[in-house]
Amino acid sequence: MSAVQTFVDLLAGRRDAATLTRRDWDGVIGVARAEAMLATLACRLEQAALRPPVAALLADQRAAAEVAQRQALWEAEMARRALKGQRIEFVLLKGTAYAAAGLSCAAGRQIGDLDILVLRSDIGRAENDLLEAGWEWVKSDPYDDAYYRDHMHELPPLIHKARDRMIDVHHTILPQTHRITPDALILMAEAIETPSGFRVLSPPAMACHCAAHLLADGDLQGGLRNLWDFHLLVLDFLKDDRDFYLTLIEEASTHGLAKVVKRALRLANRIYGTPLRSYSWPFRLEFEREWDDDLFIRRLLARDEWGHATGFALQQAFYIRSHWLRMPPAMLARHLWTKWRKR
Numbered sequence: 001m002s003a004v005q006t007f008v009d010l011l012a013g014r015r016d017a018a019t020l021t022r023r024d025w026d027g028v029i030g031v032a033r034a035e036a037m038l039a040t041l042a043c044r045l046e047q048a049a050l051r052p053p054v055a056a057l058l059a060d061q062r063a064a065a066e067v068a069q070r071q072a073l074w075e076a077e078m079a080r081r082a083l084k085g086q087r088i089e090f091v092l093l094k095g096t097a098y099a100a101a102g103l104s105c106a107a108g109r110q111i112g113d114l115d116i117l118v119l120r121s122d123i124g125r126a127e128n129d130l131l132e133a134g135w136e137w138v139k140s141d142p143y144d145d146a147y148y149r150d151h152m153h154e155l156p157p158l159i160h161k162a163r164d165r166m167i168d169v170h171h172t173i174l175p176q177t178h179r180i181t182p183d184a185l186i187l188m189a190e191a192i193e194t195p196s197g198f199r200v201l202s203p204p205a206m207a208c209h210c211a212a213h214l215l216a217d218g219d220l221q222g223g224l225r226n227l228w229d230f231h232l233l234v235l236d237f238l239k240d241d242r243d244f245y246l247t248l249i250e251e252a253s254t255h256g257l258a259k260v261v262k263r264a265l266r267l268a269n270r271i272y273g274t275p276l277r278s279y280s281w282p283f284r285l286e287f288e289r290e291w292d293d294d295l296f297i298r299r300l301l302a303r304d305e306w307g308h309a310t311g312f313a314l315q316q317a318f319y320i321r322s323h324w325l326r327m328p329p330a331m332l333a334r335h336l337w338t339k340w341r342k343r
């Protein structure tokens with residue numbers, strides 16, 4: 001069995017950690033590091049019987065993840081204070097949102113940038129407030145700045161000059177030139193408040209965004225982590241809504257993401273064992289495998305025994321696909337030509 005398959009089997013609970021050999025652990029740890037999921041694995045195996053060196057490594061990872069999560073929530077608080085003056089409302093996205101909401105997928109999850117969603121009408125005021133509060137531009141290139149502002153779903157990235165932490169300010173969840181155009185006003189209007197006072201996307205919208213980030217906004221880099229997020233989100237939300245699949249697909253249809261979400265459910269089922277449930281009423285919902293699902297699975301599991309990426313041709317195909325989804329052909333050609341010439 002390959003190291004990446006052993007890794008996902010450990011996460012899914014299909015493999016007993018006590019049965020792994022020293023060589024198995026070398027491969028699993030390599031894959032987990034490459035996928036930025038070593039702390040996630042550590043939390044998943046907290047109660048497992050492990051070899052002493054492995055147990056020590058994973059304990060360190062859990063401790064570091066707890067510190068990183070507190071830092072991420074503090075950064076969210078700093079953003080809240082910076083935007084409070086002009087009463088700009090924002091919604092937390094991705095890892096910080098999972099932590100603020102106390103969701104299962106927050107356990108051990110690596111949180112990088114702070115991602116927030118604001119109304120498009122507030123984007124200029126939010127930008128000014130953050131600059132005044134000590135954030136500054138990461139990208140100084142005029143072409144990149146214009147590209148973000150004219151075509152992307154967020155401002156160019158900002159970094160705080162004292163804390164060295166980045167923030168991505170979104171006004172929607174997919175690029176403006178994308179073939180799919182989610183309704184950001186609905187996302188903001190349906191947002192809910194956590195006990196700590198932060199606002200996060202509603203459960204179905206959060207799962208939709210996770211699926212979109214995984215399948216509609218990239219080349220599946222980091223796909224196993226994003227799919228694990230999606231798997232645990234579905235399990236969490238099923239506890240409060242036994243018909244969450246219907247709720248999820250209804251929300252996804254509102255934003256043009258139904259096909260994306262159904263594929264995410266199929267992939268999560270095959271890799272992590274996410275339960276699926278078909279319906280014939282109030283509308284027909286089935287999860288029949290599509291011909292290209294196998295390509296997505298191969299891309300997600302493309303790691304060798306040391307955790308190194310494999311399948312270069314498949315990686316490139318998904319890289320091209322990600323750009324193809326993001327912009328029309330003529331715009332894509334101009335963009336790639338400009339980036340190649342500048343490089």
